[in-house]
Amino acid sequence: MFNVSLxxxxxxxxxxxxxxxxxxxxxLRQDAGRFRVLTGDRPTxxxxxxxxxxxxxxxxxLQDLGVDVLVLIADYQTITDRESxxxxxxxxxxxxxxxxxxxxxxERSTIFAHSQVEELNQLMMPFLSLVxxxxxxxxxxxxxxxxxxxxxxxxxLMFTYPVHQAADILFCRANLVPVGSDxxxxxxLTRTIARRFNGCYSPRRPYFPEPEGLLTQAPLILGVDGTKxxxxxxxxxxxxxxxxETARLIRRAKTDAEREITYEPERRPEVSNLVLLAALCLERxxxxxxxxxxxxxxxxxxxxxxxxxxxxxxxxxxRRRELANDPAYLRxxxxxxxxxxxxxxxxxxxxxxxxxxxAY
Ligand code: TRP
Numbered sequence: 562m563f564n565v566s567l568x569x570x571x572x573x574x575x576x577x578x579x580x581x582x583x584x585x586x587x588x589l590r591q592d593a594g595r596f597r598v599l600t601g602d603r604p605t606x607x608x609x610x611x612x613x614x615x616x617x618x619x620x621x622x623l624q625d626l627g628v629d630v631l632v633l634i635a636d637y638q639t640i641t642d643r644e645s646x647x648x649x650x651x652x653x654x655x656x657x658x659x660x661x662x663x664x665x666x667x668e669r670s671t672i673f674a675h676s677q678v679e680e681l682n683q684l685m686m687p688f689l690s691l692v693x694x695x696x697x698x699x700x701x702x703x704x705x706x707x708x709x710x711x712x713x714x715x716x717x718l719m720f721t722y723p724v725h726q727a728a729d730i731l732f733c734r735a736n737l738v739p740v741g742s743d744x745x746x747x748x749x750l751t752r753t754i755a756r757r758f759n760g761c762y763s764p765r766r767p768y769f770p771e772p773e774g775l776l777t778q779a780p781l782i783l784g785v786d787g788t789k790x791x792x793x794x795x796x797x798x799x800x801x802x803x804x805x806e807t808a809r810l811i812r813r814a815k816t817d818a819e820r821e822i823t824y825e826p827e828r829r830p831e832v833s834n835l836v837l838l839a840a841l842c843l844e845r846x847x848x849x850x851x852x853x854x855x856x857x858x859x860x861x862x863x864x865x866x867x868x869x870x871x872x873x874x875x876x877x878x879x880r881r882r883e884l885a886n887d888p889a890y891l892r893x894x895x896x897x898x899x900x901x902x903x904x905x906x907x908x909x910x911x912x913x914x915x916x917x918x919x920a921y
Contacts, residue, residue: 582776593627599735601633604652608659609797611782611790614841619777621664630670637676641719657891662881673898680906681732688724691757727751731769732906740774748774762916785814787831801881804871811867816859824851839866842873
């Protein structure tokens, strides 16, 4: 059953998704209040500068446009892939600190962990009944995980993770989910579940909106070794890293033998990645930064990047340290977020019970 290699049902070709995202951006600028965004991360440790200039900057932008943004800390998801959850509380609080330091404002946006919202998790029951094993099995993330753990040793929770993700999105009836294009199959399955629920239980007035993916335009930042920036590969510059650690990581960064610095992401991915990161810090076009460096070589580029990044992150790191020293505040942010999420989830679950004829 895991060999199904069909494209996800109804998945749009990337061009159509791109086009739709452009339309959505225009709608966001016109009427941000119409949108509710659900997005989140697994609490697997400190967020890094790839997150900061990518997904976090995008969330802050949406928040500042006036979108109702809910940020989920996907803690149940980590129990499928870590040996001991003993470090989870520290990782979760650290993630809250990273969010706030990056500009997510807990007064306007809702930060919560999905293990704390039981009404959300209860939606798994009806949702699981609406999809087949084959449909879940052909989700690319599930397939990858299945392959990497060597088959049927994968936990059933990991297997049903796309359905859990659908519950994360639908519990608050979010209509927009910022994603990378690799995440579109998740959105598609979420839409299928919404559509089937509506068809089965609420045919006259569709209850769940079919959420849309908003493709992120944020640049992809690579790690200092030129591969995907990821904590597990020890190639990530954490937002919270010290200035010395930052300098050390950049000193180690992979470059190439050409002395002239240019911005050519296809031909020189490693050097271009460092140029891009510096450009993002300096808020200048990467081509200009490269031209200015000219013959300065890898050493000159690394010096510029180290200074630019440490400068850019200084206020954020200062705030991050203050927050880390105030765990009571971080807990109160989570508690408030949980309360709001639970209020929303309770209304949804009650409606769902009503529609499914489970209200006695
Ligand atoms: N899968 C996401 C990650 O690995 C986290 C996540 C869980 C999520 N549920 C979600 C993201 C719902 C967007 C929508 O980081």
